[in-house]
Amino acid sequence: MAGTDHKKPSKLQENGPAIILVVPQLGENIGKAVRAMYNFGLTDLRLVAPRDGWPNEAAVAPAAGADIVLEKTRVYDTTAEAIADLTYVYATTARPRDMIKEVVTPKECCARMRSAVDVGEKVGLLFGPEKAGLKNDDIALSTAIVSVPLNPSFASINLATAVGLMSYEWFQTGSDIPDSYTPSLDTKPATAGELQKLFDHIEHELEEAGYFRSDQRRSLMRRNLRNIFTRSEMTHEEVSTMRGVIKALATGGGPGWQAEKAELAKKSGKSDD
Numbered sequence: 001m002a003g004t005d006h007k008k009p010s011k012l013q014e015n016g017p018a019i020i021l022v023v024p025q026l027g028e029n030i031g032k033a034v035r036a037m038y039n040f041g042l043t044d045l046r047l048v049a050p051r052d053g054w055p056n057e058a059a060v061a062p063a064a065g066a067d068i069v070l071e072k073t074r075v076y077d078t079t080a081e082a083i084a085d086l087t088y089v090y091a092t093t094a095r096p097r098d099m100i101k102e103v104v105t106p107k108e109c110c111a112r113m114r115s116a117v118d119v120g121e122k123v124g125l126l127f128g129p130e131k132a133g134l135k136n137d138d139i140a141l142s143t144a145i146v147s148v149p150l151n152p153s154f155a156s157i158n159l160a161t162a163v164g165l166m167s168y169e170w171f172q173t174g175s176d177i178p179d180s181y182t183p184s185l186d187t188k189p190a191t192a193g194e195l196q197k198l199f200d201h202i203e204h205e206l207e208e209a210g211y212f213r214s215d216q217r218r219s220l221m222r223r224n225l226r227n228i229f230t231r232s233e234m235t236h237e238e239v240s241t242m243r244g245v246i247k248a249l250a251t252g253g254g255p256g257w258q259a260e261k262a263e264l265a266k267k268s269g270k271s272d273d
Contacts (some may be wrong), residue, residue: 001156003246004135010144011256012041013040013041013042013043013170013171013174013219014043015117015122015218016020016040016041016042016043016044016117016170017042017044017113017117017124017166017170018044018045018046018082018083018086018122018123018124018125019033019037019042019044019045019046019124019125019127019163019167020046020047020079020082020083020089020124020125020126020127020201020224021045021046021047021048021127021133021159022048022049022079022082022126022127022129022135022138023049023050023051023128023129024050024051024129024130025048025051025129025130025131026051026052026058026130027051027056027057027058028058028059028061028062029050029062029130029159029160030047030050030059030062031058031059031060031063031158032060032062032063032066032159033072033127033159033163033164034043034059034062034063034066034069034070034073035062035064035066035159035160036161036163036164036167037066037069037163037167038063038068038069039164039167039168040164040167040168040171041171042068042069042170043068043072044072044073044216045069045070045073045074045262046073046075046076046079046082046094046124047073047076047082048075048076048078048079048081048082049075049076049077049078051074051129051246053218055070064215070160076230079126079138080139081140081143081271082124082176083124083126083141085122086122086123086124087116087121087122087123088112088113088116088121088124088143089111089122089123089124089126089141089142089143090104090109090123090125090126090142090143090144090146090221091126091134091138091139091141091142091145091146092122092125092126092127092128092134092145092147092148092162092166093133093134093139093145093146093147094133094147094148094150094156096135097209098136099136099251101139101142101144101145102144102145103144103145103147104144104145104146104147104148105146105147105148105149106146106148106165106166106169107169109125109144109146109166109169110166110169110170110172110173111173112227113173113270114174116171125146125148125163125166126138126139127159127162127163130158131153132158135204143208146166148162150260152191161251182233184234184235186234187231187235187237188235188236189209189234189235189236190234190235190236190239192240194236194239195229195230195234197239197243198242198243199222199225199226199229200208200230201243201246201247202225202230202242202246203222203225203233205246205249205250208250209250212220214240229242233241
């Protein structure tokens with residue numbers, strides 16, 4: 001599977017929220033939720049009265065190798081039993097309920113859970129059956145409701161998507177990955193000296209080609225060219241490649257390529273006869 005590399009260390013969220021699926025119906029959906037959990041390092045799955053029982057062979061293939069979650073899964077008869085050891089429980093639902101209960105976004109929910117976990121508390125997320133979602137009796141046991149901002153006329157999302165979305169938001173609260181970065185691989189940034197040689201090279205060839213005929217615009221044109229390359233944060237290898245490109249364009253590929261091209265044209269002409 002693309003993106004799976006068992007040689008890399010797992011980043012498990014040992015104190016992450018328990019994922020509690022209340023009366024889940026299809027084993028396939030449980031397996032997909034398991035996969036979504038393990039994508040973000042969560043392993044504490046609790047099932048409340050699964051319709052088709054547990055273990056469920058239908059969950060294995062959709063879990064896509066997240067065996068640790070399947071093996072650790074615990075089954076309970078009631079929601080109250082499943083959340084008994086948790087301090088804070090957040091119920092996921094898109095439908096309005098006839099009760100006064102705080103509603104938070106996934107981002108706010110996960111920020112609160114992270115704060116609780118940081119001081120040693122245990123937390124969990126409740127998800128209802130695929131067909132109708134959580135019952136009010138289950139929601140009444142929760143600390144607050146989590147509601148995902150969605151298209152108001154189409155706000156129902158499937159179980160695995162809901163689990164994945166909340167797991168992602170949780171993972172981000174503890175992630176140290178920057179919002180933007182460029183992999184460096186085995187290269188290094190071009191030095192100012194290497195860039196200057198590139199500027200000299202391209203400007204010389206453009207001078208020869210008559211690009212700088214306008215004395216009034218010469219300085220602006222040179223400055224624009226230099227800005228293009230300095231803004232791109234070129235590497236040492238990229239500068240070398242660009243200089244090769246300039247040389248090839250300026251010389252028509254050199255005598256070797258000219259001779260080879262002439263030979264290819266000659267052969268092509270014979271084949272047409």
